[in-house]
Amino acid sequence: METLNFLAQGFGVALTPTNLIIALVGTLIGTVVGLLPGLGPINGVALLIPVAFALGLPPESALILLAAVYLGCEYGGRISSILLNIPGEASTLMTTLDGYPLARKGLAGVALSLSAWSSFIGAFIATCGMVLFAPLLAKWAIAFGPAEYFALMVFAIVCLAGMAGDKPIKTLVASLLGLFLAAIGIDANSGVYRFTFDSIHLADGIQFVVLVLGLFSVSEVLLLLEKTHHGQDAVKATGRMLFNFREAKSVFLTNLRCAVSGFVMGVLPGAGATLASALAYMTEKRMAGEKGEFGKGDLRGLAAPETAIGASCCGAMIPMLTLGVPGSGTTAVMIGALTLYNITPGPLLFQNEPTLVWGLIASLFIANVMLLILNVPMIKVFTKILAVPNWALVPIIAIITSIGVYAVHATTFDLILMVIIGILGYILRKLDFPLSPLLLGFILGGLMEQNLRRALSISNGSMDILWSSGISQVVWLLAIVMLILPMIRIWRRRSLRRKAHMANV
Amino acid sequence: MLFQRLFLGVWLIAGLVMMYLALDYQAPFSYEPVGPRAYPMLMLGLMSAGLAYLLIKPTPIDHAHDEKPMDAPTARKVVSCILLLLAYALLFEPFGFVPSSIVAGFLFARLYGGRWLPSLVTSIVMSICLYILFDRILDVPLPLGILDGLEI
Known part of the structure; x- marks a missing residue:
């Protein structure tokens, strides 16, 4: 009952005219950013932080804006997947597999609206799950001391590597680089300048907007150079725009299953939308067996990843709000935004800032409805935007990114640093290092160090405190399981390969 | 490798x-x-x-499905793009937002295969519109640079 009261209060916040307009603008911007090739939710959210600041938005409105952009990006990402066969971002790769064949069959309108509907169901179920579980988790997380937090962050980092599939070491090294970069700047506890090379610009560390935009926007600009041949024609969305009841019914069970699995994947740190959509697609394909037309334009193959993406986006907000530990790259950026507002996400957020938390949750419901409604009439406009050629798109990305960075501190140094980080990000991407672990490490780094030092101060230097409580023992155990998991996977793959090799000989 | x-x-x-x-x-x-x-x-x-x-033990690099191997023209383009980005970053403040963006925007557009006239028009219109949008409407202060005396 208490929860319902809070939720009503949240709707009170989210339904004020300003916040409604903000959510609408956010969803529109998000959809456009998501559908442009090369820009994803991470860039979109990071670019809007300085704007939210400059407009003097209160924290809850700023968070509503960022969350709306996040959801909008995930919505927009699928438009280019379905019409162009080019995923707007990594997570919508699975959508191309069945979405594009459907569009080729002349069912583009149906595919778009049905995927919007699936995404809506996923997000809706996940937001309901959030309403149910987030307060419980927050209540439970109050028992967390610094030692437990430290263990939890180690778990989050290890989880990243464990979920990364075939390149756990690269993921681990990337996240460690992020963790290290967080240490640059003046040390708050002792006043020692670390790795600043006597530059005053580095004294308060690397600004995270600089890091995010360098890693994700500048490197993307460089990557787009290889794809100047882009001008592919989009499939025209003609004919029936809306799916019918029979089609919705045929994928309804898929929706439900994938919403639940996507939600769970979203809550787990490090898994995120990409993995959730891949898992959902594979599971549905296996369940359909021989009867399915997966890969040739099966409606279920379209609905499964979209539902999972919608669900995992909302699920990823749970660890962010309750524990202060981000579940994905985008939520890491949102945590960074909150810290700029001097709000530390964590279990106390639910007690200290109920309007912020519940306003955000309520606005997730509203933004989802908006996106669903916007989708049908706006699709013509969105397809027009898809036709923007790269030579016009890249200058816009480069200039807006520079504005975003300049808005933080108004120094040339930050701009140069952004370009250097961008070059580094480009090389890392070329060498197949994942970048969102780096970002997550950067956000977690400061917290991790503070909690480690605080814990050891409590125990006066004895390491035992790190694993003395029941909670931390469980978390450490989970972390060890996550460490062993990829090793088993690699070992199994190796023995399989050896067997195949033997059979060939 | x-x-x-x-x-x-x-x-x-x-x-x-x-x-x-x-x-x-x-x-x-x-x-x-x-x-x-x-x-x-x-x-x-x-x-x-x-x-x-x-x-x-380096792990083999898993190339994306639409990625082409790096050849000399692309490498040259990447290097010039990096130089352009650096120059833009350096000139952003002293030169002012609008002039530096017009020059950088035009060169970017050319680098990515735009034709002369459309590139020029796009970059001029875009720079001025973005300046009005951010500096005037969204209150993100941008440097005027060499246009400082114009009293706009």
Whole structure:
């Protein structure tokens, strides 16, 4: 009952005219950013932080804006997947597999609206799950001391590597680089300048907007150079725009299953939308067996990843709000935004800032409805935007990114640093290092160090405190399981390969 | 594979240099058992260990399905794009937002295959519109630079 009261209060916040307009603008911007090739939710959210600041938005409105952009990006990402066969971002790769064949069959309108509907169901179920579980988790997380937090962050980092599939070491090294970069700047506890090379610009560390935009926007600009041949024609969305009841019914069970699995994947740190959509697609394909037309334009193959993406986006907000530990790259950026507002996400957020938390949750419901409604009439406009050629798109990305960075501190140094980080990000991407672990490490780094030092101060230097409580023992155990998991996977793959090799000989 | 090893090697050396620098980080007087040195040392140490492992056993690079191997024209383009980005970053403040964006926007458009006239028109219109949008409407202050005397 208490929860319902809070939720009503949240709707009170989210339904004020300003916040409604903000959510609408956010969803529109998000959809456009998501559908442009090369820009994803991470860039979109990071670019809007300085704007939210400059407009003097209160924290809850700023968070509503960022969350709306996040959801909008995930919505927009699928438009280019379905019409162009080019995923707007990594997570919508699975959508191309069945979405594009459907569009080729002349069912583009149906595919778009049905995927919007699936995404809506996923997000809706996940937001309901959030309403149910987030307060419980927050209540439970109050028992967390610094030692437990430290263990939890180690778990989050290890989880990243464990979920990364075939390149756990690269993921681990990337996240460690992020963790290290967080240490640059003046040390708050002792006043020692670390790795600043006597530059005053580095004294308060690397600004995270600089890091995010360098890693994700500048490197993307460089990557787009290889794809100047882009001008592919989009499939025209003609004919029936809306799916019918029979089609919705045929994928309804898929929706439900994938919403639940996507939600769970979203809550787990490090898994995120990409993995959730891949898992959902594979599971549905296996369940359909021989009867399915997966890969040739099966409606279920379209609905499964979209539902999972919608669900995992909302699920990823749970660890962010309750524990202060981000579940994905985008939520890491949102945590960074909150810290700029001097709000530390964590279990106390639910007690200290109920309007912020519940306003955000309520606005997730509203933004989802908006996106669903916007989708049908706006699709013509969105397809027009898809036709923007790269030579016009890249200058816009480069200039807006520079504005975003300049808005933080108004120094040339930050701009140069952004370009250097961008070059580094480009090389890392070329060498197949994942970048969102780096970002997550950067956000977690400061917290991790503070909690480690605080814990050891409590125990006066004895390491035992790190694993003395029941909670931390469980978390450490989970972390060890996550460490062993990829090793088993690699070992199994190796023995399989050896067997195949033997059979060939 | 050679480039990967080279990059990993440089990265590893940078990590070790950072570790050497971190040796000096000690609080003049401290109230807590863990000083400012331990955490960066731990992270750098683990990172270097991971890098050393990758140096010995580099993982093969998994190319995206639409990625072409790097050839000389693309490499030249990447280098000029980097130089352009750096020049834009350097000129952003002294030159002013609108003039530097017009020049950079035009060169970017050319680099990505735009034709002369459309590139020029787009970059002029875009720079002025973005200036009005951010500086005037959204209150994000942008430098006027050489246009400072124009009183706009």
